[in-house]
Amino acid sequence: xxxxxxxxxxxxxxxxxxxxxxxxxxxxxxxxxxxxxxxxxxxxxxxxxxxxxxxxxxxxxxxxxxxxxxxxxxxxxxxxxxxxxxxxxxxxxxxxxxxxxxxxxxxxxxxxxxxxxxxxxxxxxxxxxxxxxxxxxxxxxxxxxxxxxxxxxxxxxxxxxxxxxxxxxxxxxxxxxxxxxxxxxxxxxxxxxxxxxxxxxxxxxxxxxxxxxxxxxxxxxxxxxxxxxxxxxxxxxxxxxxxxxxxxxxxxxxxxxxx
Amino acid sequence: xxxxxxxxxxxxxxxxxxxxxxxxxxxxxxxxxxxxxxxxxxxxxxxxxxxxxxxxxxxxxxxxxxxxxxxxxxxxxxxxxxxxxxxxxxxxxxxxxxxxxxxxxxxxxxxxxxxxxxxxxxxxxxxxxxxxxxxxxxxxxxxxxxxxxxxxxxxxxxxxxxxxxxxxxxxxxxxxxxxxxxxxxxxxxxxxxxxxxxxxxxxxxxxxxxxxxxxxxxxxxxxxxxxxxxxxxxxxxxxxxxxxxxxxxxxxxxxx
Numbered sequence: 001x002x003x004x005x006x007x008x009x010x011x012x013x014x015x016x017x018x019x020x021x022x023x024x025x026x027x028x029x030x031x032x033x034x035x036x037x038x039x040x041x042x043x044x045x046x047x048x049x050x051x052x053x054x055x056x057x058x059x060x061x062x063x064x065x066x067x068x069x070x071x072x073x074x075x076x077x078x079x080x081x082x083x084x085x086x087x088x089x090x091x092x093x094x095x096x097x098x099x100x101x102x103x104x105x106x107x108x109x110x111x112x113x114x115x116x117x118x119x120x121x122x123x124x125x126x127x128x129x130x131x132x133x134x135x136x137x138x139x140x141x142x143x144x145x146x147x148x149x150x151x152x153x154x155x156x157x158x159x160x161x162x163x164x165x166x167x168x169x170x171x172x173x174x175x176x177x178x179x180x181x182x183x184x185x186x187x188x189x190x191x192x193x194x195x196x197x198x199x200x201x202x203x204x205x206x207x208x209x210x211x212x213x214x215x216x217x218x219x220x221x222x223x224x225x226x227x228x229x230x231x232x233x234x235x236x237x238x239x240x241x242x243x244x245x246x247x248x249x250x251x252x253x254x255x256x257x258x259x
Numbered sequence: 260x261x262x263x264x265x266x267x268x269x270x271x272x273x274x275x276x277x278x279x280x281x282x283x284x285x286x287x288x289x290x291x292x293x294x295x296x297x298x299x300x301x302x303x304x305x306x307x308x309x310x311x312x313x314x315x316x317x318x319x320x321x322x323x324x325x326x327x328x329x330x331x332x333x334x335x336x337x338x339x340x341x342x343x344x345x346x347x348x349x350x351x352x353x354x355x356x357x358x359x360x361x362x363x364x365x366x367x368x369x370x371x372x373x374x375x376x377x378x379x380x381x382x383x384x385x386x387x388x389x390x391x392x393x394x395x396x397x398x399x400x401x402x403x404x405x406x407x408x409x410x411x412x413x414x415x416x417x418x419x420x421x422x423x424x425x426x427x428x429x430x431x432x433x434x435x436x437x438x439x440x441x442x443x444x445x446x447x448x449x450x451x452x453x454x455x456x457x458x459x460x461x462x463x464x465x466x467x468x469x470x471x472x473x474x475x476x477x478x479x480x481x482x483x484x485x486x487x488x489x490x491x492x493x494x495x496x497x498x499x500x501x502x503x504x505x506x507x508x509x510x511x512x513x514x515x
Contacts, residue, residue, distance in 0.1 A: 062330040091334030113276035116386040126395045139277045145307030185385040188351040218410035
């Protein structure tokens with residue numbers, strides 16, 4: 001089992017412990033928080049010099065954001081050994097695969113539609129078993145999806161591990177999992193920036209204050225802690241260990257030290 | 260099917276984000292039936308299923324659901340390559356973004372949502388399960404909407420000033436109270452000019468009376484927008500129609 005670590009701030013890269021040979025850097029959920037090209041280059045330089053590998057990550061994107069991401073991708077050594085790109089929308093995947101068919105693209109967790117609602121775990125005893133098991137299924141494990149991914153020469157799929165578990169299927173694909181924070185839902189509207197809620201807004205935000213604040217949601221039906229940070233709601237899965245995840249079939253665990 | 264009596268298009272949704280392998284047998288059976296009956300299109304969110312329908316050469320149009328979250332032109336191209344003839348755009352897009360997509364490729368149809376339920380979260384990326392309340396009868400179990408949050412606590416990272424804190428909880432609650440009263444109807448004229456091909460009214464779960472009102476409202480506004488060229492006059496007329504049809508003022512919770 002491979003261990004990777006996700007960093008959001010380039011200043012944290014030098015404090016990554018030695019046992020992590022792969023570093024994830026980028027932004028999964030908000031187009032306004034994508035790091036600059038310079039920061040991606042710094043991340044690449046650091047990993048190259050320190051005998052580590054880099055995975056860069058992008059969120060779902062409207063056209064303006066994707067134009068920015070295209071410039072970043074065009075100016076990085078994305079075909080160098082071990083370099084990976086996590087894409088969280090089909091448009092990003094399409095662009096990369098059309099222009100760089102040999103690039104190592106990973107299907108990001110936002111494209112994996114497995115239900116993550118923590119209340120499903122709470123409802124376990126009340127749900128018929130076959131319904132409860134259905135919640136462990138992923139759209140990316142069906143034949144039709146895996147055929148599509150194979151045609152795109154994609155070999156890696158990201159997961160979260162919901163509180164109720166996941167039914168992994170042995171296949172030629174490699175599965176990685178984020179730990180211990182899974183996401184539940186996301187949006188272009190940000191709780192930190194009222195302007196994004198205004199009529200006619202353009203969803204732009206320069207405030208970045210979501211880095212400093214988080215909102216915890218309390219609900220008797222949640223079996224775990226649930227937070228919203230910026231535009232995304234997360235759950236904290238402390239009921240499963242890395243060893244258990246490895247036994248389930250995940251080849252890589254992506255650790256997050258913070259939301 | 261009665262559609263031919265009324266000369267209307269009939270679309271069937273197959274837009275669940277997840278189908279199991281077992282369910283695919285039913286999907287295949289249903290697809291064959293839809294083709295036999297002359298269904299005009301299926302609305303699909305799973306891109307694997309989209310690719311499959313094209314591969315098997317089913318004689319049916321494919322519309323890409325809002326739940327596929329296609330926000331950019333590359334995504335539109337991807338869907339087109341896999342057989343889609345229409346993309347239903349996600350809720351949280353600006354008029355300019357929609358216009359930009361259409362300008363880049365007008366050889367595919369675009370549909371936008373204009374009425375009802377502007378959930379604050381993105382449909383396609385949301386993994387909350389709203390039907391749990393159907394199984395759990397315990398009233399203390401909050402298995403309904405994702406907004407069923409009893410309490411909130413704000414955390415501030417060490418070293419940062421509380422001046423940074425906005426009324427986050429208040430904004431969240433305000434948003435939750437009005438999300439199902441959203442409307443984009445004032446923008447119909449602009450959407451039509453840019454080349455949007457279809458307008459979507461959300462709410463298959465609503466009672467028939469509401470659905471009839473929604474269609475009537477949209478029909479009246481479309482008629483008005485064909486002759487009214489001044490945007491501020493149009494908005495006044497639309498709000499007036501809203502009041503006549505729904506017997507209440509619009510909430511100013513605009514999609515666009």
